[in-house]
Amino acid sequence: MAYKRVEIPRAELERQREICFGIRERIAASGRRPLALVDTYGCQQNEADSEELRGYIELMGYGFTDDENAADLIVVNTCAVRGHAEMRVLGNVGALVHAKARNPGLLVAVCGCMVQQPHMAEKIKKSFRVVDLVFGPHELWRFPELYKRARDTRRRVFMAPPSEGVVAEGLPVKRSGSVKAWLSIMYGCNNFCTYCIVPYVRGRERSRRFDDVVAEARGLVEAGYKDITLLGQNVNSYGRDLDEGRDFADLIRAINGIPGDFLIRFMTSHPRDATEKLFRAMAECEKCAKHIHLPVQSGSDRILREMNRHYGREKYLEEVRLARSLMPELVLTTDIIVGFPGETEADFNETMSLIEEVRYDAMFTFIFSPREGTKAAAMPDPVPREEKQKWFDRLVERANEISAEKHAAYIGTRQRVLVDGATGRSPWNLSARTNGGRLVHLKGGEELIGRFIDADINGGNTWALYGVPADAE
Numbered sequence: 001m002a003y004k005r006v007e008i009p010r011a012e013l014e015r016q017r018e019i020c021f022g023i024r025e026r027i028a029a030s031g032r033r034p035l036a037l038v039d040t041y042g043c044q045q046n047e048a049d050s051e052e053l054r055g056y057i058e059l060m061g062y063g064f065t066d067d068e069n070a071a072d073l074i075v076v077n078t079c080a081v082r083g084h085a086e087m088r089v090l091g092n093v094g095a096l097v098h099a100k101a102r103n104p105g106l107l108v109a110v111c112g113c114m115v116q117q118p119h120m121a122e123k124i125k126k127s128f129r130v131v132d133l134v135f136g137p138h139e140l141w142r143f144p145e146l147y148k149r150a151r152d153t154r155r156r157v158f159m160a161p162p163s164e165g166v167v168a169e170g171l172p173v174k175r176s177g178s179v180k181a182w183l184s185i186m187y188g189c190n191n192f193c194t195y196c197i198v199p200y201v202r203g204r205e206r207s208r209r210f211d212d213v214v215a216e217a218r219g220l221v222e223a224g225y226k227d228i229t230l231l232g233q234n235v236n237s238y239g240r241d242l243d244e245g246r247d248f249a250d251l252i253r254a255i256n257g258i259p260g261d262f263l264i265r266f267m268t269s270h271p272r273d274a275t276e277k278l279f280r281a282m283a284e285c286e287k288c289a290k291h292i293h294l295p296v297q298s299g300s301d302r303i304l305r306e307m308n309r310h311y312g313r314e315k316y317l318e319e320v321r322l323a324r325s326l327m328p329e330l331v332l333t334t335d336i337i338v339g340f341p342g343e344t345e346a347d348f349n350e351t352m353s354l355i356e357e358v359r360y361d362a363m364f365t366f367i368f369s370p371r372e373g374t375k376a377a378a379m380p381d382p383v384p385r386e387e388k389q390k391w392f393d394r395l396v397e398r399a400n401e402i403s404a405e406k407h408a409a410y411i412g413t414r415q416r417v418l419v420d421g422a423t424g425r426s427p428w429n430l431s432a433r434t435n436g437g438r439l440v441h442l443k444g445g446e447e448l449i450g451r452f453i454d455a456d457i458n459g460g461n462t463w464a465l466y467g468v469p470a471d472a473e
């Protein structure tokens with residue numbers, strides 16, 4: 001089996017840090033601080049990985065920039081989930097030839113899910129000469145070593161598949177914000193939904209140890225973070241691969257027990273194993289946000305079976321009813337795929353009726369994208385793209401209307417929100433989130449950033465709410 005759990009020994013990680021310090025000394029001796037740019041595509045898991053890459057890069061003595069022409073090191077952390085994401089990456093990587101022509105010392109690294117696919121690693125090797133270093137998600141922990149090899153040898157370094165499913169504890173992290181933090185609790189996925197590339201590029205499920213996760217959460221709370229998102233492709237199966245006898249609901253309860261005023265969020269829950277135990281933990285833990293992202297993918301039992309989702313429409317709807325009965329204020333969001341191979345208009349109409357029944361607060365909608373090596377990519381797919389696009393447009397239009405209706409219901413209410421940043425735009429100069437994760441544009445002083453405040457909501461549309469701090473009136 002190519003993917004087994006491998007815990008990286010502390011001594012190995014120590015060695016990576018030593019390499020960073022060696023690089024740092026050389027940089028210090030050169031008298032010029034080089035700059036790095038880390039560009040991230042894809043999901044929050046990738047955002048979290050990029051924060052670890054930045055942690056290493058900062059240890060090496062680099063500063064950071066957003067300008068590719070000012071950068072001495074560019075790391076592109078890629079996503080493979082849909083063709084569109086890959087095309088964007090390839091376009092942007094190809095365009096780096098200009099930056100490299102200006103600065104021949106520039107080192108370009110491409111990492112992440114896209115290059116864990118053998119055909120993509122090959123494509124970059126052959127057709128993207130601008131790329132100096134390629135490594136997959138399982139190699140991230142030894143970025144310093146790979147970087148050094150590419151720099152010292154001035155040869156292209158390719159560390160692509162196959163690889164093991166690693167769990168590396170204690171990597172340095174440079175977090176992007178001071179209010180919200182990502183916390184990976186597990187890696188990989190065992191579900192093999194027939195359309196999805198993730199299990200192939202991220203490997204089998206590996207949970208981090210319970211105490212390690214709780215300790216990291218405690219550290220984040222102590223450092224002042226107010227909004228902690230627990231990450232995994234399917235957080236509901238957290239702990240199944242460990243012998244610790246504790247599951248995701250136990251984890252929420254343990255983190256809820258950490259003293260302090262903060263919110264616990266999580267992504268993503270698979271409907272197959274969203275249990276009453278989880279909903280009860282959410283309902284009973286006052287720090288757990290009353291929001292669940294529960295991707296349904298389709299409203300048709302036949303398509304759900306073809307997708308290998310292991311639940312049917314009725315089971316899903318029962319879960320939603322149960323969750324809402326325990327948490328009346330629950331915010332519910334989802335993902336939907338339109339145009340799965342063999343989907344008919346009748347199947348699609350089942351999806352339309354499901355969204356009427358559930359009335360999601362927000363939906364993420366995608367047109368099916370065949371991914372090389374997955375089962376669905378080999379299924380007959382007779383419906384033309386234009387037809388899928390029409391269905392998609394119908395879905396999006398209705399989804400947007402429902403979101404706007406949901407948001408309109410907030411107008412005139414007072415909400416406890418967490419102010420998480422400045423927008424740089426007037427007059428709605430602050431952004432905030434409700435407990436359920438709805439975006440609120442606020443007018444107020446920047447000293448409110450990082451604080452929970454009451455806000456009076458006075459407007460709303462499909463995408464956001466608008467409001468003012470309650471005591472500002």
Ligand code: SAH
Pocket residue numbers: 081082195196197198232233234268269270295297335336337366367368369370371
């Ligand atoms: N682990 C998460 C989803 C990760 S991918 C889960 O199971 O819910 C995020 C979303 O991308 C999926 O929920 C799905 O809606 C969409 N997606 C994944 N593969 C896709 C494909 N091949 N084509 C179109 N959409 C896809």
Ligand code: SF4
Pocket residue numbers: 189190191192193196197198199233234270
């Ligand atoms: Fe992909 Fe399914 Fe795993 Fe989600 S649960 S990452 S959609 S295989």
Ligand code: F3S
Pocket residue numbers: 041042043044045046078079080081113114197198201202
């Ligand atoms: Fe994309 Fe990899 Fe996340 S494929 S969605 S970046 S796990």
